[in-house]
Amino acid sequence: MSNIVHNNERPDVLVHVADNVRERRQATGLSQQALAERAGVSRRMLVNIEKGDVNVSLNTLDRIAEALGVLFHVLVQPPDNPDSARINEIAWAGHSPQSHATLLASKPARHAVELWRWSLASGERYETSADSPGWHEMLLVIEGILTLHLPGETLTIEAGDFHVFPSDQPHGYSNDTPQLLRFMRNVLY
Structure with a gap:
């Protein structure tokens, strides 16, 4: 990491x-x-x-x-901010200062929903292990092209497009293009 x-x-x-x-x-x-x-x-x-x-x-x-x-x-979240509707804190950063993930908000749903804003510089990659059973992610690409890595499958999601997938499997995101990648990520569990 x-x-x-x-x-x-x-x-x-x-x-x-x-x-x-x-x-x-x-x-x-x-x-x-x-x-x-x-x-x-x-x-x-x-x-x-x-x-x-x-x-x-x-x-x-x-x-x-x-x-x-x-x-x-x-x-x-900051200790003086009891409202999870707006967190807006960087929770992950890559090697480049342009690569980071900001947890924008988290609100209970059936269990919970998290809204993230991500940026990945050219050549940057983030990988994670499987989430718990029943978890899902919704990705919306704002700028650039996101490459989503799933077991046995690689998907390309262009700006303006989105993808929903079960995240109870290892997965990763990469920016394989020369331009900055920006996307939104909802985690549902």
Whole structure:
């Protein structure tokens, strides 16, 4: 996973994640070791997350949220913003400063819905493991061409087009063109 930190600065989202994970863990009475085991991460990783010293993958943060019994957005939103309708925090950044994913909002639906704005620079790729059964993603390409990588299948989605797929399988996004790629991503679970 690429690092969020650019120019030796710690972005606010790392501070929010650190504070939120630590506060939620302490509120549930879990030790760092117990939470690490529940979430399937190393204790060292959890210690670094709580210090705000490491960029955590979206998948790992999902597992920590699930282990804490909260939704993903609870861990990335600013603590003074209890309304998940508008989060607007960078939660992933690639090697290029033009590549990033911003969680715009998250609202409970049957379970929950997350709305993301993504940008990928030329040659950038993001891959993730399978989500839980029943999860889906809806992608809408705003600018450029998105290449969606699914097991045994690669799809090309052009600007103005969209695709919906079950995300309970490994998947990835790439920008295989020379121009910037911008797209919206809804995660439904």
